[in-house]
Amino acid sequence: MNPNKKRRDFLKQSVAGSLGIALSTLPSNATETVPYSTSDSGYKALVCVLLEGGADTFNMLIPRQRKSYRKYRRLRGELAVARETLLPIDTEYGFRGNMGEMQRLYREKKLAVVANVGTLVEPVTPRQVREGSKKIPFELFAHNTQRNQWMFADATGNTHNGWGARAADRLYATSDPARSYCAINTADINTLLFSGGRKDPLHFTEPSISPDTMRRYGFGPESGGAAFGRVYQHLYALQQSNRNPLQATMARQRIHELNLPVKLEGLFDGVRDFDGFTTGVHEVGKPLGSQLELVAQTLSVKDRFPARPRRQIFFVDHHNWDTHDSDNEHQAGYLSDSLGAFQKAMEELEMEEEVTLLTLSDFGRSLTPNGAGTDHGWGTFAFVMGGAVNGGNIYGKMPRIQRNSPDAWYDRLVPALSMESYLATLLAWMGLSEDELDLVLPNLRNFPTRNLGFMRG
């Protein structure tokens, strides 16, 4: 190798980097992003917990005053949670009886409730929905379209990449190598939240980076060892330029995965272990506790990532919330326990102020029951947790749990707050400027509230 050539390439790259050479890839009204502007240089992370299937949050936080409880009870019939079992958070509302951890966190002001938030194109009232006089999200009530709209943060159907990916692209300068370590998926499935960014997300399913399973089953001595592994990798490298874009894409993804262990070798050396996370009972898919524990473990080694990313976004997927034929007692209790364990882990790491957890879901559910459970709805409660949260408060106006009330269209809540306002509050805390928020959340301008105020500072 010619050492001069190597040096020339290096110079070319660093010059390109300092000039922000990728300007052409940005929208014309954008300028090169300055990563999390100067005043704000510490570490921050968002942990997005998807309650997949559409969580019945109306059976998690329940009115407890005699009159409002009676209305709730009449409406929800056999699904109603007994009043005497509620865990009060104020004079008006209580968490259901097995959600003691979330009640505690609320009282300790580490947990906030966001009332009646959902997918919207523009502000709309139930009456306007009935009249058809305003734009509403397309394909309401369908799991995939509504979940995708939450992941894309756009209910018009015009955006096809994840808000997590767009935020990550804004949080780091184009040339910043730390961008590669910003978006992390710990779920057992892929997520659209991180799709379509400058870099693919990292996907860990256990706190280990070396291709352990491949060594154990595949590239161990019994299976040809390293020599075999080299040919294997060579074959994928060749197909990266296959004329078939499907084959080329898959080969590139595989090479990306194969290179990770090299770049992240030893990341999880010295990883912390935590008590208190449980794997639940009969969970569908990877248990929430295991995923949140993996997030905590990853946070415990955050300084070992190459280029030291100072903003990270995690994705966690809690399955089994599509409760058509049951109450969500089990899921709610397990969510509460898992969030409690996660907050304790953050305390142990002394990262309470730096890590904020938020919940997302496909949609809320029908206010009325169908005999055994509830059906697909629209507006829902969301929960935000962390030391930087102005907790112990409910943000937005709590909706009446009533059919055809000024908050509901038949028995489905019409969101009073947009997902854009909700996410903008969190992304502003992460350090995005007002201009950047408008770029990441294309419909934010349609809504009066840009910041719901549940984050401090």
Added chain:
Amino acid sequence: MRQGESEKSSRYSVRSAEEASAFLSRATFGATEESIRELQRVGDYRQWIRREFKKKPSYHLEWVLNHAKGVDGTEDLKNDPEGWQRYSDALGTMQRDAWWDIVVRHADQLRQRVAFALSEILVVSRNGPLLNFPDARLSYYDILVRYAFDNFKTLLRAVTYHPAMGKYLSYLGNAKADPRSDRHPDENYAREVMQLFTIGLYQLNPDGSRKLRRGNPIPTYTQQDIREMARVFTGLSDDNGEFPAEAAFSDFHSRTSAMVPFDEYHDRGEKRILHGKKIIPAGGDTVTDINTALHHLFMHPNVGPFLARRLIQRLVTSNPSPGYIARVAGAFDDNGKGVRGDLKAVIEAILLDKEALRGRHDPKIFGKFREPLLYPAHLFRAFHAKNGIHTLRQGEERVYRYRSFNFNGTGMTRQEGPLEALTVFNYFTPDDGPYSLKKKGLVAPELELYDKQGIDDVIMGLVTENSYVYRLFHITARLQLQREIALIARKRYRRLIDRLDLILTGSRLDPRTKQAALHYIKRHIRDKRMTHEKMARLVIGLIMTSPDYAFQR
């Protein structure tokens, strides 16, 4: 006339072993030396398909009943229906064993391949309320096997009345609204039978593209239609004499027999569905109303292109051309004899289409990724895996003994198992794909299951009979590699690679892949502790974990 006849027959003639192998990768659970030879002997793809149509179906529930022989004092399952509940955990594993045995060893390959495809469209799953009911799941899978070559209307009806679907999508025990309370009928099946099983979200042209009105897609139904449709699916429960869902699934019979009407729980009012345009008149009983609603769905012009695209994706290619979809949809609409919904005609149209068979629409994008389950199935088939005696345990207790591969860990097949999707949306949806492909208007659904090394580590474990894996999971599958070993012994390396290329990929390996494999053999055949057998295994592994193999085309 005669000339026309011969042209017609030559249209489907088998021209080469390579082409035959590629065809078998779509129509079976993977080509073998014998199945290629057999197809070449038949000489005509349509003839081959028609022979498959006549083969005796293999039923999965029957397999389990015939194989679960009691040990240590357990009764044979056949004589002890209570065993289904007592040993539901163990029998859940046995459901997988049945699947692996049937798809690898049984003759009715096309039927099983189509049934598997249908199981990814008309989804029920072990994950969820059916967790403890393996008999219900097996019986449901058999519905797909039984009606795979029947009429879609018959299939849709059988699926709708099956208690496994009733429980999975929660309309078993679904009562009409109670005027004294705010309870409404369950909307779950009402929605999914339209969105996922028959017509989809938007009105379609026959070629699968969306119809547009002022540039926007046109929804096939509204929330009001869902509410109406939910009223249709009231009054069904399982056949145990009681209506409420809490009483359901109490015995083997109720879990495996069609649901029955309880008309006093059925909403007899008028319902208007499909934008209020189809009217189900007042006064109908449960069965009349449900069958009428299913009829309206079945007659909807979307069903042809909707089902065509999904089945083509499962069997042939992820991105079929509009023309291909339209041709298959046409066969759905009319099988040539004026019959709508004939699945035999649909399957023939899919597998015999010029795009699938030879004159490919666009070779640059033709094909699909193999889903994880198809890898071990092909491995076991191509190398004639022998099975062994396996003792099934529940906890510490030994309960049943039977022959199987005992390759049943879903964890080992990357979260994919027969009837084990996480939700009714299957392991992947028809529109899934990495963003970079979607930007180009392309999809690659199976890539959702291709994280990390995909299933390559598992394949290497199986190919090499890795002692750690085999001991840990008590796998009994043993590959028969005499021919491959003999070729290595005779130093016929090129011949070996050509042979594997033919059987495994229809000779579609990149020449550079073959070169690399040849180079690998020559370089390592004299390594310390290398044997002919080990090398044969490594070469098979190299091909089956290659990106060339991953893409079926």
